[in-house]
Amino acid sequence: MRRAVLNAASDGAFYGAVAIFVVLTAFPFYWMLITSLKSNPDLYNVANTPFWFNETPTLEHFRYLFEQTLFARWLLNSLIIGLCVVAITLAAAVPAGYSLARMTGRNGEALGIGIFLTYLVPPTLLFLPLSRVVASLGLQNSMWSLVLVYPTFTIPFCTWLLMGFFKAMPVEIEEAAIVDGCSLFGAFVRMVLPLSIPAILTVVIFTFTLTLQEFVYALTFISTSAQKPVTLGVATDLVRGDIFFWGEIMAGALIASIPVAIAYNLFLDRFISGITGGAVK
Amino acid sequence: MVSIAEPVVKPAPRYRFLLDRRDVLGGVLVAPAILYVLLLVGLPFLLAVYYSVSAYTIYDPSWRFVGLSNFRQIVQNPVFQDTLANTFLFTFGSQFLGLVLGKFGALLLLRQFPGRKIVRALIILPWAVPIALATVAWEWMFDSLYSVINWSLISLGVITRSDAPNWLGNPHLAMLCVIVVNAWRFFPFAIVIFLAGMTSIPQDVIDAATVDGAGFWRRNYQIVLPMILPIVAVGLIFGIVFTFTDLSVVFLLTKGGPVNATSVLGFEGFQVGIVSGDVSHGAAISLFMLPVLFFVVIGMLHFIRRREI
Numbered sequence: 001m002r003r004a005v006l007n008a009a010s011d012g013a014f015y016g017a018v019a020i021f022v023v024l025t026a027f028p029f030y031w032m033l034i035t036s037l038k039s040n041p042d043l044y045n046v047a048n049t050p051f052w053f054n055e056t057p058t059l060e061h062f063r064y065l066f067e068q069t070l071f072a073r074w075l076l077n078s079l080i081i082g083l084c085v086v087a088i089t090l091a092a093a094v095p096a097g098y099s100l101a102r103m104t105g106r107n108g109e110a111l112g113i114g115i116f117l118t119y120l121v122p123p124t125l126l127f128l129p130l131s132r133v134v135a136s137l138g139l140q141n142s143m144w145s146l147v148l149v150y151p152t153f154t155i156p157f158c159t160w161l162l163m164g165f166f167k168a169m170p171v172e173i174e175e176a177a178i179v180d181g182c183s184l185f186g187a188f189v190r191m192v193l194p195l196s197i198p199a200i201l202t203v204v205i206f207t208f209t210l211t212l213q214e215f216v217y218a219l220t221f222i223s224t225s226a227q228k229p230v231t232l233g234v235a236t237d238l239v240r241g242d243i244f245f246w247g248e249i250m251a252g253a254l255i256a257s258i259p260v261a262i263a264y265n266l267f268l269d270r271f272i273s274g275i276t277g278g279a280v281k
Numbered sequence: 282m283v284s285i286a287e288p289v290v291k292p293a294p295r296y297r298f299l300l301d302r303r304d305v306l307g308g309v310l311v312a313p314a315i316l317y318v319l320l321l322v323g324l325p326f327l328l329a330v331y332y333s334v335s336a337y338t339i340y341d342p343s344w345r346f347v348g349l350s351n352f353r354q355i356v357q358n359p360v361f362q363d364t365l366a367n368t369f370l371f372t373f374g375s376q377f378l379g380l381v382l383g384k385f386g387a388l389l390l391l392r393q394f395p396g397r398k399i400v401r402a403l404i405i406l407p408w409a410v411p412i413a414l415a416t417v418a419w420e421w422m423f424d425s426l427y428s429v430i431n432w433s434l435i436s437l438g439v440i441t442r443s444d445a446p447n448w449l450g451n452p453h454l455a456m457l458c459v460i461v462v463n464a465w466r467f468f469p470f471a472i473v474i475f476l477a478g479m480t481s482i483p484q485d486v487i488d489a490a491t492v493d494g495a496g497f498w499r500r501n502y503q504i505v506l507p508m509i510l511p512i513v514a515v516g517l518i519f520g521i522v523f524t525f526t527d528l529s530v531v532f533l534l535t536k537g538g539p540v541n542a543t544s545v546l547g548f549e550g551f552q553v554g555i556v557s558g559d560v561s562h563g564a565a566i567s568l569f570m571l572p573v574l575f576f577v578v579i580g581m582l583h584f585i586r587r588r589e590i
Binding site: 014015017018021022024025026028029031032035043044046050051088091092093095096098099100102103111113115117118120121122123124125126127128129130131132133148149151152155156159184185188209212213215216219220231232234235244246249250253256257260261263264265268 | 315427519527577
């Protein structure tokens with residue numbers, strides 16, 4: 001009897017702790033949701049209970065966001081930037097990851113680590129020279145500057161991720177193809193690539209989410225509203241003078257957050273094994 | 282170097298023959314990635330170093346070499362001294378808080394319980410969602426008038442409306458806010474790193490230690506901790522690099538204010554180099570990140586190589 005009570009108490013403490021963690025992490029997103037659905041008189045009244053609706057919920061902020069601001073344009077910009085960066089990243093990182101995985105000796109390993117370490121060179125160190133490079137190419141204030149610059153962190157990261165994947169793929173697959181008459185390159189294209197679809201899909205998702213999460217380069221290179229990606233537009237462009245359009249800002253933040261959150265949860269485990277580079281066997 | 286013999290020899294065009302040699306093909310395949318990185322990371326990096334010892338500004342793009350005078354001027358500037366101290370406080374404060382929360386959260390998620398998957402999905406949110414968007418949500422929660430935190434504290438009777446804190450307007454509170462937001466963003470990452478480490482330890486190792494008479498603490502500190510150390514170190518290194526060089530949280534939450542109380546290196550480099558257009562001084566400020574990055578890279582290499590042992 002006493003044991004059962006103790007168990008119940010420890011279960012209660014456990015679920016209580018879990019609940020505290022969930023509230024801590026999820027509350028700002030609940031806050032986005034509830035703010036985006038509240039009417040302005042409800043939002044800007046200190047006497048109201050902020051956690052729930054005091055007046056009828058409204059979609060007014062979403063309507064305003066799509067009709068009176070460049071939000072739809074920002075979403076489109078982010079989509080274009082993301083797709084272009086994904087294409088560039090795949091073209092560079094898939095062959096590189098394969099090549100590094102199959103290089104003999106420690107050369108491949110050393111080169112791979114070298115490429116990965118460039119992922120650690122921060123944007124706040126490179127943004128000054130890169131902004132001059134972008135300006136001299138005539139790309140300042142254009143979203144194409146981001147298409148040019150984002151692969152500097154997606155290529156190293158994805159090369160590393162793919163290198164680990166290709167290493168785990170048995171080399172006998174290619175050898176069998178070569179015995180059957182394939183060239184070395186043919187074996188890569190016809191045997192290795194089709195078997196790598198899951199890994200390539202992971203890379204596509206992560207490249208895309210990395211481009212959505214980026215803020216520093218976008219802030220540095222782009223000041224024209226119509227060229228901004230969605231993260232930058234929502235965070236900096238919905239403020240008129242000193243007035244923050246909180247309903248619209250939270251609505252925009254919510255819409256842009258949802259796809260990234262879903263993608264991350266689906267591919268989280270692969271991401272972790274990639275980022276730790278098999279530091280634990 | 283062992284060269285691998287081709288199993289099939291057949292007449293083929295010259296380029297085809299070249300592509301069939303493993304070393305040549307390997308070089309061709311890896312070249313685009315290396316070129317991209319050299320041109321847009323390596324070269325700009327050298328450019329940044331040169332800017333920092335030149336008199337380059339947007340208005341006067343001269344390449345005149347001025348030696349270390351930029352660095353001398355910066356170091357004597359009290360704003361910069363505060364910025365440097367803030368950066369360390371911001372980095373280690375938020376990493377420490379993040380690690381404590383992360384370890385605790387990982388212990389919770391290690392246990393199987395109904396709804397664990399949903400809980401994990403919710404806990405991962407701060408790290409998954411673009412930090413700029415999450416930060417504006419926090420900015421709204423820290424609002425000077427409509428802060429939900431203040432509202433709750435007032436209704437609980439902890440404070441009255443007249444002495445409600447102005448979170449982002451008070452220098453000390455503003456620093457606390459940027460640290461908390463950054464720790465909030467990183468601790469889910471720490472959780473998944475701890476979890477990845479702990480679940481990778483084979484159960485029989487733990488069982489063997491238990492049979493040999495090791496208690497909870499001994500198992501934790503002499504078996505588990507050394508085994509997960511490499512993976513935790515890699516995670517911590519990521520956290521330190523991305524916090525030490527961060528710009529977004531500070532930029533969106535406080536703009537470095539009030540009166541530079543939350544200014545950090547990345548933000549100061551942006552203010553001087555981009556906003557004011559003084560590229561050379563901005564580059565010099567950013568380069569103060571290098572020593573920390575250098576130690577971090579050494580640590581990274583150490584732990585990546587350890588997996589071979």
